[in-house]
Amino acid sequence: MGTVTPPDGLTFDDLIARLAAHLRTRGSLTDESWEDALRAVPRHLFAPAAAWFNSNHAGAPRGRFAVDEDPMGWWTAVYADTSIILQTDDGAGDPLSGKGLFSSSVSAPGIVFPFLELLAPQKGDRILEIGTGSGWTAGLLSWAAGANGVVSIEVDPEVAARAAANLGEAGFAPQLVVGDGTEGRSERASFDRVHVTVGVSDIPMAWIEQTRPGGVIVLPWHAGGLVGHRLRLKVLNETTAVGCFHGTASYMMLRDQRYNTRWTSHHHEAAHRSTTKLHPRTFWNMDLGAQLLCHALVPRVGWHDVSEDGADSLLLYELDDHTGEGAWAACDRRPEAAEGEVTQYGERRLWDELSSAYRQWVSLGSPGYDRFGLTVDPSGTHLWLDRPSARKWRVRT
Structure with missing residues (x-):
């Protein structure tokens, strides 16, 4: 071009x-x-x-x-x-x-540059990029840090070949690797920065192990759901990274961590029915702090709101984990009703899980999004409130 x-x-x-x-x-x-x-x-x-x-x-x-x-x-x-x-x-x-x-x-530039600003690359930095794509962000990183320090990994050989041609035309020559980005690039470690351009629910330990203490990892963390969060981690040592969130940012998922949407509402006759005083509208445009806690505590679940014929509804569906039929739930409430009607099907009770997570957020004083953070170490991924040593929850993905 x-x-x-x-x-x-x-x-x-x-x-x-x-x-x-x-x-x-x-x-x-x-x-x-x-x-x-x-x-x-x-x-x-x-x-x-x-x-x-x-x-x-x-x-x-x-x-x-x-x-x-x-x-x-x-x-x-x-x-x-x-x-x-x-x-x-x-x-x-x-x-x-x-x-x-x-x-x-x-x-989109409006997604790319907030991540690059969080990464804050400097001249001479050694940078690992996960997901080369077109090569545009690898070019931007090469411009900022110098091409000799940038390693970019792409899983798809055809995409990688086009990226190499694009970068060559633009005059940049970072090291391009075709392979599994979750493994990083140990022979080029340690890195000062890791820049991830794919949605991730389980953060690979290899990225932490291959980043120097004090180094930075930025990624779209999807927490086991459809909505991603812009996460900046600082590496403490070769086994631990701690960081905070900087707004939502949904990306295409890492291929090995994709979820497929399932909806099996034809099993109405076997569904469990109950009532609730919690209005389904509670979850429409929910506070970001509540969203984050719900995404972390209610894994592999998506939801969306519906308003039809005067009734408000929330539909929940399990994201495919390749086992069984999946689960679904619906909460419907008409304007004149004192309670909502809840219908749930499957091994999981999705409405119960979501409403429990929301009530936990309320019981904590409805903390804002900026009060939450994340720790990743060999024991797992933990969401915390206010500081890493305070109240924390193990994230299920």
């Missing part, structure tokens, strides 16, 4: 300035040096000539754009807060359709 230039009416500098201004307004770009990185590592060099674009916010372009069909639309979409789909269904699908499981992308 290096020989393609913006059409009349657009300039590269204008596109960069407009994108940077948008990111600053949304609070996604607070360090001015990363605007220089946008210019030094041009995003269009990592975008296919035709691609499906997903918007990261209302008003951003969405849909299929091709540079030879609609150059204005394509350039505008590339330099907007969009994710650019590179692959679907691990290569078996059509990435131009916008359908199927998105399995590789050029992540």
